[in-house]
Amino acid sequence: MIYSEQNHPAQQRRGGIEVICGSMFSGKTEELIRRLRRAQFAKQRVEIFKPKIDTRYSEDEVVSHDRTSIRSTPVDASGSILLLTGDVDVVGIDEAQFFDDGLPDVCTQLANQGIRVIVAGLDMDFRGVPFGPMPALCAIAEDVYKVHAICVRCGGLAYVSHRLVDNEKQVLLGETGEYEPICRECYNKLTSK
Numbered sequence: 001m002i003y004s005e006q007n008h009p010a011q012q013r014r015g016g017i018e019v020i021c022g023s024m025f026s027g028k029t030e031e032l033i034r035r036l037r038r039a040q041f042a043k044q045r046v047e048i049f050k051p052k053i054d055t056r057y058s059e060d061e062v063v064s065h066d067r068t069s070i071r072s073t074p075v076d077a078s079g080s081i082l083l084l085t086g087d088v089d090v091v092g093i094d095e096a097q098f099f100d101d102g103l104p105d106v107c108t109q110l111a112n113q114g115i116r117v118i119v120a121g122l123d124m125d126f127r128g129v130p131f132g133p134m135p136a137l138c139a140i141a142e143d144v145y146k147v148h149a150i151c152v153r154c155g156g157l158a159y160v161s162h163r164l165v166d167n168e169k170q171v172l173l174g175e176t177g178e179y180e181p182i183c184r185e186c187y188n189k190l191t192s193k
Contacts, residue, residue: 015111017141019096021123021134023181024161026149029094032120036092039116044089048072049081051098078103078133081110088115096121097131104136126163126179128187149181156183162190 020031039046052074072092073084078099085091091110096103096119107117123138123146125131138144149158158181182190 014116015114016116016143017107017111017137018116018118018143018145019134019137019141020118020120020145020147021138022147023124023149023158024122024179025181026147026158028120028122028147031145031147032092032094032118035118036090039090045087046090046092047085047088048092048094049075049084050094052076053098078106081106085110085115090116090118093117093119094121096137097123097125097134099133101133101136103133104140107137108140122161124160126161128160151183151186152180153182153186156185158182159184160187162187 018035020028020035022028036046036048048071050072072094075081075084079102081091081093081103093099093103093107098121103119107119110117119137119141121134121137122131123134150156151158160182161179162182164178164180
């Protein structure tokens with residue numbers, strides 16, 4: 001077979017799902033931004049989405065705790081991502097834990113269309129319970145990359161984002177004043193009192 005630029009194997013789109021997960025302050029968003037910037041540098045068409053409720057640092061940018069940012073589109077529901085992805089090569093999704101349970105299906109549809117999908121989010125909530133659509137995303141992903149913060153109490157690898165304020169709602173947007181990354185042992189000591 002004679003390869004032209006259009007049918008050369010290296011030019012064919014290969015879709016897939018990559019998940020970046022871990023506790024707060026572990027570098028999930030930094031890693032997402034790094035991967036998306038590399039794709040942009042390679043002249044790939046990139047679309048980035050985040051949940052509309054996440055306005056901590058910016059309404060229309062994905063921003064890491066160290067203030068690294070990249071332009072994004074805020075959306076109310078995962079189905080909107082399908083409507084807003086035109087002719088793209090890469091889709092980035094931040095704070096995936098805040099999306100509805102339709103997100104894994106949306107990511108699968110995009111990957112099946114040959115789009116590289118990179119998703120970042122908390123794998124567990126402040127109680128150590130799997131968070132939102134993240135378990136399903138980890139199950140269907142070709143690549144799961146777990147990043148770790150450092151436990152602020154003992155220096156070990158953080159296990160969970162421990163909530164410092166008295167609020168039992170699962171979704172509570174916050175930063176260092178509301179959460180701290182701690183390891184399993186420190187978490188168990190705190191919660192067994």
